[in-house]
Amino acid sequence: MLHWFSDGNFPLYLAPMAGVTDLIFRQICKEMGADVMVTEFVSAEGIMQADERTRKYTEFSEEQRPVGVQLFGADGERMGEAARKIIDKGLAGRRPDFIDINFGCPVNKVVSRNGGSSLLRDCPLLASVANGVAKAVGDDVPVTAKIRIGWDADSVNAVEVARTLEDCGMQAIAVHGRTRAQGYAGVADWDTIDAVARAVAVPVIGNGDIATGEDLAKRKRETAVSGAMIGRAAMQNPWVFREAKYFLETGKCMEPVPMQERWELVLRHCRLAVDSGRHGNERQTVIGMRGRLMAYCKGFPGAKELRQKLCQVESVAAVEDLAAGALEAYQTTTA
Template identity: 40%
Template sequence: MRIGSHNLRNNLFVAPMAGVTDRPFRQLCKKLGAGYAVSEMIVSNAQLLKSQKIMRRANHDGEVAPISVQIAGSDPVMMAEAALHNVERGAQIIDINMGCPAKQVCNVAAGSALLQNEALIFRILSAVVAAVGGSVPVTLKIRTGWDRDHKNALTVAKIAEDCGISMLTVHGRTRADLYHGDAEYETIAAVKASVKIPIVANGDISSAHKAKHVLAFTGADAVMIGRAAQGRPWIFRDIELFLRTGKEALSPRVDEIQEIMNEHLRDHYAFYGEITGVRTARKHIAWYSRGLPKAAAFRERMNKLGSTKEQLCEVNEFFEQQKAHSERLCYEQESSGEMLAA
């Protein structure tokens, strides 16, 4: 798999997720089998580019190449400037967000709101490609349309191809769908058949079997995985094994996941610092522990801890208890009755 001049390890991608795909998480996913990862969304507003939050999102120190930065906005000039700004700071691929369904993004006519204005899509893509396309590839992520009555993924794909976009990712839902219902793989297949640029399928890919099915059904060149990797970053390793050999991976050993969590949390704490590190690590710890015996009580205790030392100590104590229960991760029904294994 290639994006521009960049050779990727495989065709398994980490989706950009605000508040999740920070540098520590991207690095971990790449280590555990992902061939490519896109940064959290960075706004194109020049006044915000030097804020602590955006500076942290744009931190790629030591990250495995290629470095991909996702930008968002609705003004072609500002988007071009944001692309240049990030290239000057190490971005090797620029990804444009036209798929985010969040209200705060769509309310400023960015993200998937742009799917309602094809003329503006053309101007933004043209401006960004003209600004950086000679030095770095520009990619695009979209949804299938604004709502079920206004699907225009095929039209947008053609615009993207004509503008020189190097790769297109399609999340198989409309903006109105948010994350509800089943992903529309038929639409992704139609997009793939309509253009010559590489197409990435995104949406509901939560297992090795599902990844293989989606690749075969859509004809897509790659799959992008988001929510299923939260607390299960080894999903990329499992899918890679299955696609290459047809063998299903065993559930990871408890001691292995304990080691992965320790590495992730230490990197996370170093990246965010003591105060922010404790707070932002809680969601990752909750995802790692979901579906495990006594996880609900563990998460309740975790939310009361105020230091990284206490947090890490509690995590290790919890996983020592898991080892006594089983050698490998063994998921159970939580109180909601929902099976939470990836």
């Protein structure tokens, strides 16, 4: 059993999101109360070809444990070799706590290569991938999987897929309550997530539309899931983990995070990203962060104007100036 589910624990996972859940953002969310981390998905072929850019996605710090490295691909043998390489060679400088297989990504460039959610249409192939990784890894580290509820509304097969994955040795299954066809639109189907959780003996982690402590409490109370995974809500509000745990413990909502603290986190993220040098020089890093900065500012006073300015920033100093101006305007209007 995965130790983070022991003693009645109900762990909160940070969902793996390409271009979002990098080393730094995972660090921030861990500080905010996220229990389990999963890396951005990593191409098994990239690992096998010793691609340095791909290997960077496997990096994590000791403070982030428990953390898993998520792989995608469609060749069970190659996937298994890649998983073995991650474990044996310590590509991240250390061994992960688990290997996770991506059977849920809806993005065209992954699906077109028969990876991610495309395997939901081919259960024998999905089983061969899961078996390939589980056999290659053996008892060294657990193997888990993430799925969607099906390819489209006419082929919702999450219960069947989950039973197959359990038979293949997966030790936990995360279920995003949407089909591949939905993308991120519509409402997550927690009835299907609940059905999956009741159909298998391994822990099931529910994912979809959890943005508040009330959302989390409802899903914990009304379904059989053993944990929850939070993704898009954390992009604009990484405090969601702290807020959700507080609600579970007290039944009350935390006070809103002060604007000063919100802006301090935005600036800290910028500085950490630049200092890491992982994305090039300062200008390249800040330009690459524009989308992230705009996500943070969703719901801020004057958000529309802020987003227009943030999509032009090229330096930390420019973000600092925007923060100072926004805070001054906010304090004036609330005085």
